[in-house]
Amino acid sequence: MLELKGIYKWVNTGNNRIFLLKDVDLSVKPGEFISIMGPSGSGKSTLLNVIGMLDTFDQGEYNFLHESVHQLKVKQRSALYKQYIGFVFQAYHLIDELTVYENIETPLIYQNIKTSERKALVADVLDRFQIVGKKDLFPTQLSGGQQQLVGIARALIAKPKLLLADEPTGNLNSKQGEEIMSLFRELNREGMTIIQVTHSEKNAAYGSRIINLLDGMVAQ
Amino acid sequence: MLKNYFKIAWRNLWRNKGFSATNLLGLTIGITCTIFIFLWVQDELGYNKFHKQYDHLYKVLATRNFNNQIFTDENMVLPLARSIESNIPQVKRAVVTTSRQPRILSYADSRLKKEGYTVSEHFFDMFSWKFIKGNPWTAITDPSSIVLTQSSAKALFGNTDPLDKVIRINNEYDVKVTAVVADVPGNSTFQFDYIMPFNYSNDYIKRSMNEWTNSSWNVFVQAGPGASMQLIDKSINDIKYQHDPSDKKISTYFTFPMSKWRLYSDFKEGKNTGGMIAYVRLFSIIAVIILLIACINFMNLSTARSEKRAKEVGVRKTLGSGKRQLMFQFFSETIILACIAFVLSVFAVYLLLPSFNTLVDKQLSLDISSPVFWIGALIIILFTGLVAGSYPALYLSSFNPVRVLKGTFASGKRAVLPRHVLVVGQFVISIVLISATIIIYQQIQHIKNRDMGYNPDNLITIPATYDTQNNFAVIKDELIKTGKISAVTRTLSPITDIWWKSPAPDWEGKPANADIIMAGLSTDIDFSKTMGVKILQGKDFSGMPSDSSAMLLNEAAVKAMGLQNPVGMLMRYGNRNYTVIGITGNIVMESPFKPVDPMMVYYQPYNCNSISIRLGQDVSPQKALPLIESVFKKYNPSYPFEYQFVDEEFGKKFLTEDLISKITNVFACLAIFICCIGLAGLASFTIEKRIREIGVRKVLGATVQQLLLLISKEFLKLVLIAFVIALPLAWWFMNDWLQQYAFRIHISIWLFVAVGLLILLLTLIVVSLNTLKAAIANPVKSLRTE
Structure with a gap:
């Protein structure tokens, strides 16, 4: 599905070069559920952003579905992740001004999907996540778990091939967290490739493989 | 989306x-x-645009060089329009009009002062007005006809049909209403309540039609399709010089398009300097x-x-x-x-x-x-x-x-x-x-506080008429007797305007190259007393027989003429001699924004158009006006009583x-x-x-x-x-x-x-x-x- 080879990312402060990612090799096959772990500042989120093409890297090769990401222009990259990648955030990042329905619908709008089709797709997802009754509420009217559910629904609406989650349960209590994680497992069983960043061993255990990062390097 | x-x-x-x-x-x-x-x-850009011939209409103007004083003038000789029309093939029509004139229109008991133009034949063919009654083709074919605007017709006749009603003009002659046009839109350069045709059998008009030096009328031309305006301008000049060769030194004529009338109306030294634009x-x-x-x-x-x-x-x-x-x-x-x-x-x-x-x-x-x-x-x-x-x-x-x-x-x-x-x-x-x-x-x-040279407060002007001129002594006497009036005089023009400008008179020692244009004013006795004008040297007119060959100069004139001891000097103006008997302070009559013109003042009570009345000290106009009105009703019965406060007229200069x-x-x-x-x-x-x-x-x-x-x-x-x-x-x-x-x-x-x-x-x-x-x-x- 995707392959990182010798990825470096750094920032220069004065004469010092601080490495955020250092020689990271990673290969992900379709259907995998990977958990990235590591202490704060080890580069977990940076790696996830690089995989999600939200962030660039300074050196190395990145192939995603046979496309060489490092050779693509910004526009082509964003077209690529728009089509194939869904994001889930720790702080949900729902748009406060939009209702649940509209939040979920937004990615489809950016992919120029027709209104009637959008309606059907959103209705399916609402149904599947059992949040039909909440579709006209605004994010602030929901609990954290419900907001994250909407966040995941939004990430999945455009039928991505890869789901990236940055500490998806970080702001939730344990019960809500468990629900989200079992949802992830269910999605993975249906064939979705998932990469999550997490602090929790328990959540990491839901995945099929764990990558440990330390100071920007993959720990062996 | x-x-x-x-x-x-x-x-x-x-x-x-x-x-x-x-x-x-x-x-x-x-x-x-x-x-x-x-x-x-x-609104400003749309001025006059309602005329169907907007793009083809021009006003004839002249750049006149009068002893190196260059100015632009709209006053033309009366026969010019007819000559242009018959001699320049590229001109489709030419029209001559008077400038706007006030007239007293009377019908039954109502007497109204209305302003309008007297115009030549093709006026309604050239300019587009909306006819409500009658039609543009026959409206002014008869010399004793009049076209009224809707509101003046209504003011005179109420709701009855105005057509064919007979109106008396200035209490002198009768005209018949032949048409009614809609009120003139606000963004029209022509502003009128009535339009009348020239009466070519009238002696004055008859004389003027053969007169190529008296410039008192406005001339408009409508260019034919594809006409060259340079050619038309040249032909106009040729026609004028042919009839009045002496004018060649002084005037150059040109056509001024209607599209510029409103926004580019300012001329300085013969050049267009813009205006409202x-x-x-x-x-x-x-x-x-x-x-x-x-x-x-x-x-x-x-x-x-x-x-x-x-x-x-x-x-x-x-x-x-x-x-x-x-x-x-x-x-x-x-x-x-x-x-x-x-x-x-x-x-x-x-x-x-x-x-x-x-x-x-x-x-x-x-x-x-x-x-x-x-x-x-x-x-x-x-x-x-x-x-x-x-x-x-x-x-x-x-x-x-x-x-x-x-x-x-x-x-x-x-x-x-x-x-x-x-x-x-x-x-x-x-x-x-x-x-x-x-x-x-x-x-x-700063300008309003400028010393105007006279006192505009509590000063009233009333237009003079034939009757007031005849009865002036009685009117003045009765006004003074009311006790509310301190002085009365009459002048050629109201104190807020100059109607007469001419070259300076001759005097001994006048330099050969002296090009001085002077304002002229004729007046009666009590001029300085009524207006509050300062006499700096000498004295004002007192009504003595010698006054008819006396003149006053203002300070600016003395300066412009370079006179050392002006009082007592002899001036030759036209073919008569005048003695300077007094020097007045400078009076701001025209634009308060400009320096005062040199001025000469003559004692000519018969040549006056405006009566000025100075109210007594601490007399309110509300008290004085009814008294003044009753005097004028008595001695000037055929005119409605109308008056102007000089300070208000003066204020209009700041519009x-x-x-x-x-x-x-x-x-x-x-x-x-x-x-x-x-x-x-x-x-x-x-x-x-x-x-x-x-x-x-x-x-x-x-x-x-x-x-x-x-x-x-x-x-x-x-x-x-x-x-x-x-x-x-x-x-x-x-x-x-x-x-x-x-x-x-x-x-x-x-x-x-x-x-x-x-x-x-x-x-x-x-x-x-x-x-x-x-x-x-x-x-x-x-x-x-x-």
């Missing part, structure tokens, strides 16, 4: 009511101003500037609260939104805002239009059914939406999603400099406008300046108001951002004053910068404006200091009012909002 953008935009505006209201207020004021100015400009341009620019200030408010407030929207931008980007789509979304917000502001403005315009009409002395109306309105609306909304939305859209859509979502986004720092530049720009404009307002006001006051003064006043106030709204908004956002800092500082012991200063400092700095930029700008603009006046003020540095202090104070107040709440609040509250 589009619907979605607008829905979200609407919701965003609704959520942030304070932000939206602030911007809406600013934009509404800006757009209202723009609509008003647009209406005014449209300068103000049309100026006000158009000001309208755009006011709208721009309102747009800047939107930009500032949008970027100031950008961190609130940064997250949304980040999320949208990760969801696949492109930069263009985000920009589009932000633009939809401003477009919606502009639409709402426009609708509010239309309401405001409807409400304020009557006051605006009074202000500019026009009859403007907003016609929302016309396509022009909708095109204008579209332009204004798009302009506002795009300008106001441009910077926020570019700025907000460029956020990097990773940084925004991580929360490490340095909120709005990048936008601080542009925001400061915009605020400074706003204040520069405001300071320039305020300075301009004050300078214009000072200049007008343009007063208009400019009022309009800049209004604009300056609105500009500064919009700036303050923006400032208030900006201040409250700054405070919102720094609420924690304020809390911490308070806990550490800062007083409310210190906190106010802390927040105000940032804004005061901007105002100071704006002031430094605005000062030379304002000075330069206003100095340029003042150049057109011979008598002008010097721009004082203290004026700018005062304006600067005013703006500074205003800033302090606006910012403090917004800061106060945060500064007084219990810091525990703001610190708890972790």
Whole structure:
């Protein structure tokens, strides 16, 4: 599905070069559920952003579905992740001004999907996540778990091939967290490739493989 | 997609009511101003356009060089039009008219003074007036006919049919109403209540038709299709010189197109120097500037609260939104805002239009059914939406999603400099406008306070007629007997106008190259007493027989002629000799903005058109007028009693300046108001951002004053910068404006200091009012909002 080879990312402060990612090799096959772990500042989120093409890297090769990401222009990259990648955030990042329905619908709008089709797709997802009754509420009217559910629904609406989650349960209590994680497992069983960043061993255990990062390097 | 953008935009505006209201207020004021100015400009540009032959109509003017005094004159000889029409094939028609003349129209018991023109045959073929009764082809074929406007017909005949009614003119002869036209639109150069044809069997007209030196009429031509105006001009000159060879030295004739009559009416030294067009341009620019200030408010407030929207931008980007789509979304917000502001403005315009009409002395109306309105609306909304939305859209859509979502986004720092530049720009404009307002006001006051050489207060003028001239001695006597009148005299023209200009008389020792044009005035005894004119040397006329060969000169004349001991000198004017018996002070009769013309005053009571009456000291006009009226009713029965206050007539000389003064006043106030709204908004956002800092500082012991200063400092700095930029700008603009006046003020540095202090104070107040709440609040509250 995707392959990182010798990825470096750094920032220069004065004469010092601080490495955020250092020689990271990673290969992900379709259907995998990977958990990235590591202490704060080890580069977990940076790696996830690089995989999600939200962030660039300074050196190395990145192939995603046979496309060489490092050779693509910004526009082509964003077209690529728009089509194939869904994001889930720790702080949900729902748009406060939009209702649940509209939040979920937004990615489809950016992919120029027709209104009637959008309606059907959103209705399916609402149904599947059992949040039909909440579709006209605004994010602030929901609990954290419900907001994250909407966040995941939004990430999945455009039928991505890869789901990236940055500490998806970080702001939730344990019960809500468990629900989200079992949802992830269910999605993975249906064939979705998932990469999550997490602090929790328990959540990491839901995945099929764990990558440990330390100071920007993959720990062996 | 589009619907979605607008829905979200609407919701965003609704959520942030304070932000939206602030911007809406600013934009509404800006757009209202723009609509008003647009209406005014449209009216000015539309002058005379209702004439079907608009593009082919010209007025014949002459550049006259009179002893090197060059001026442009519209007065032509009577036979010129007919000659042009029959001798120049490229001219389709030519028409001659009188200048506007007052006439007394009487029918049954009603006697009305109406103004209009006497015109030649093709007047109604050339100019397009809307006929309500009768038709343009037969309206003036009979010399004893008259065409009335609808309102003058109504005033004379009420609701009865005016056609074929017989009206008496000036109590001298009868004419028949042959047609009624709609009232003349306000944006017409011709303004009349009636139109009458020339009566070619009248002795004076008959004589004038063969007279090629008496220039008293206006001539208009309609060019044929594809005519060359240069050729026509040349032919007109040829015709005139052929009949009056002596004119060749003096006059050059040219045709002046109708499209320039209104906006380019000023001539100086024979060259066209523009006219109203300068103000049309100026006000158009000001309208755009006011709208721009309102747009800047939107930009500032949008970027100031950008961190609130940064997250949304980040999320949208990760969801696949492109930069263009985000920009589009932000633009939809401003477009919606502009639409709402426009609708509010239309309401405001409807409400304020009557006051605006009074202000500019026009009859403007907003016609929302016309396509022009909708095109204008579209332009204004798009302009506002795009300008106001441009910077926020570019700025907000460029956020990097990773940084925004991580929360490490340095909120709005990048936008601080542009925001400061915009605020400074706003204040520069405001300071320039305020300075301009004050300078214009000072200049007008300066001129109004100029020594006019006579006393215009409590002075009344009444037009003289045949009867008043015959009965003048009795009238004067009865007026004085009332005890309310202190002096009465009569003059050639009212004291507020000069009707007679001619070369200076000859005197012994006159230099050969003396080219002096002098104003002339004929008068009766009591001239200086009635007008309040100072006699500097010698004496006024006293009615002695010798007065008929005496003259007065004014100070300017003595100076221009270079006379040492003028009193007693002999002057030769025409074929008669006059002795200078007195020197008067300079009297400002024409433009108070120009130096006083040299003037000679003759004792010619028979040659007077205006009676001047000086009320006694402390006599109110309300008391004196009925007494004066009864005297005139008795001795001048065929004319309605009409009078003018000289101070009011004098005030009319300031119409343009007063208009400019009022309009800049209004604009300056609105500009500064919009700036303050923006400032208030900006201040409250700054405070919102720094609420924690304020809390911490308070806990550490800062007083409310210190906190106010802390927040105000940032804004005061901007105002100071704006002031430094605005000062030379304002000075330069206003100095340029003042150049057109011979008598002008010097721009004082203290004026700018005062304006600067005013703006500074205003800033302090606006910012403090917004800061106060945060500064007084219990810091525990703001610190708890972790």
